[in-house]
Amino acid sequence: MFNELTMLGKVTLSLGLIGTCLCALGQPAPRLRDLAKARRFNIGSAMPVSNLRQNIDDGKYAALASSEFNLLELENDLKPPAIWVGPHEYHFTDVDFIVGGPGQRGWAQEHGMKLRGHVLVYARDEGYTLPQWLKSSGASMSKDEASELLHDYIHALVGRYRGKVAMWDVANEAIDDRPNQNPFNLRNSFWFRKLGPEFLVMAFKWAHEADPKAELYYNEYGVEGGGPKAQHMLELAKWLKQQGAPITGLGLQYHIDWKTSIAPGDGHYQLIDEIHKLRLAYMITELDVAVPVQKLPAGDPNRGLIPADPEDLNLQAKTYAAVFQMALTSRNCHGINIWGLTDRHSWIPGFSQGRNGLATLFDKSYLPKPALQAVEDVLKRK
Numbered sequence: 459m460f461n462e463l464t465m466l467g468k469v470t471l472s473l474g475l476i477g478t479c480l481c482a483l484g485q486p487a488p489r490l491r492d493l494a495k496a497r498r499f500n501i502g503s504a505m506p507v508s509n510l511r512q513n514i515d516d517g518k519y520a521a522l523a524s525s526e527f528n529l530l531e532l533e534n535d536l537k538p539p540a541i542w543v544g545p546h547e548y549h550f551t552d553v554d555f556i557v558g559g560p561g562q563r564g565w566a567q568e569h570g571m572k573l574r575g576h577v578l579v580y581a582r583d584e585g586y587t588l589p590q591w592l593k594s595s596g597a598s599m600s601k602d603e604a605s606e607l608l609h610d611y612i613h614a615l616v617g618r619y620r621g622k623v624a625m626w627d628v629a630n631e632a633i634d635d636r637p638n639q640n641p642f643n644l645r646n647s648f649w650f651r652k653l654g655p656e657f658l659v660m661a662f663k664w665a666h667e668a669d670p671k672a673e674l675y676y677n678e679y680g681v682e683g684g685g686p687k688a689q690h691m692l693e694l695a696k697w698l699k700q701q702g703a704p705i706t707g708l709g710l711q712y713h714i715d716w717k718t719s720i721a722p723g724d725g726h727y728q729l730i731d732e733i734h735k736l737r738l739a740y741m742i743t744e745l746d747v748a749v750p751v752q753k754l755p756a757g758d759p760n761r762g763l764i765p766a767d768p769e770d771l772n773l774q775a776k777t778y779a780a781v782f783q784m785a786l787t788s789r790n791c792h793g794i795n796i797w798g799l800t801d802r803h804s805w806i807p808g809f810s811q812g813r814n815g816l817a818t819l820f821d822k823s824y825l826p827k828p829a830l831q832a833v834e835d836v837l838k839r840k
């Protein structure tokens with residue numbers, strides 16, 4: 459099946475190359491992935507297993523994914539509710555397709571892509587972050603039972619894919635947006651209630667035991683550019699290191715908008731410096747740059763896909779370029795992952811209830827946007 463997929467991908471890709479990327483000499487223009495390789499930079503995209511498994515849009519999705527990116531992150535399929543179906547019971551079939559079960563190769567290896575695992579502990583209690591069986595049985599669960607469950611979960615998952623997932627988000631979004639009384643302003647989540655802040659130390663230690671070579675990250679949103687939440691994150695990271703947690707770095711989500719300004723010396727750059735001072739790496743883990751769109755009713759196929767002002771796509775390109783510029787000129791950045799392959803596959807229209815969209819590098823027809831060109835220009839710059 460992989461051979462067929464690969465063949466189909468190559469045919470579609472060749473057609474795409476002929477159609478869109480011939481340069482003056484008739485040679486295909488370098489792809490994002492080639493440019494990133496020349497800079498030894500990880501450039502990824504978040505995708506659902508189903509789009510690859512079903513080889514949607516006559517193979518166009520898979521072809522673009524593997525020709526432009528060298529890193530793959532599953533958008534939802536590795537979150538606890540997708541895997542952890544009951545106490546000591548796990549659903550691995552979907553992820554196996556991409557990562558490969560024990561002794562097997564998956565779609566990612568067949569296409570020479572590294573994997574980024576997202577996420578072991580999504581430290582909030584919503585349905586998409588915490589298995590609901592865990593939440594409902596939680597009240598009667600002892601601390602020891604909770605820690606044993608988490609230990610076994612992390613060992614089962616990270617252990618199964620040992621050596622195949624280059625980096626894991628060990629914990630995600632554990633810090634609250636509004637001030638509370640908890641250490642590091644940690645969210646009052648199931649894991650915090652059961653285990654206290656130590657749940658984070660445990661998760662890092664267990665992930666490291668299960669795959670000592672994987673890079674391990676703490677991932678957070680709303681910290682880019684600095685501010686009180688970013689300070690909490692830095693304090694948390696410092697404490698985690700003091701506790702002996704094997705943390706590689708911080709994941710900065712970067713769900714930003716087209717007007718976001720990023721320039722040397724500003725809060726974005728200062729935060730990167732602070733992270734470097736802690737001797738930590740960082741990754742931009744969920745980059746998307748939202749643009750205001752025409753307001754269309756839910757269900758309209760163009761919802762989120764028509765800009766309110768087409769000029770915003772050029773401003774968006776500048777913002778994308780500024781993020782890449784920062785990442786490529788800083789000493790401790792381990793890569794950029796984009797949240798969604800094309801504008802049609804992005805979560806932004808749904809998340810913003812149709813106010814924003816067009817947040818990725820490719821349009822709804824898989825064609826390059828000004829943002830792609832801007833990013834390529836930065837990658838080409840020495």
Ligand code: XIL
Binds near residue numbers: 533630679744805
């Ligand atoms: C989002 C997915 O993109 C959506 O498909 C899903 O419905 C909700 O979650 N921060 C994260 C990601 O760490 O896991 C979230 O992904 C987006 C915000």
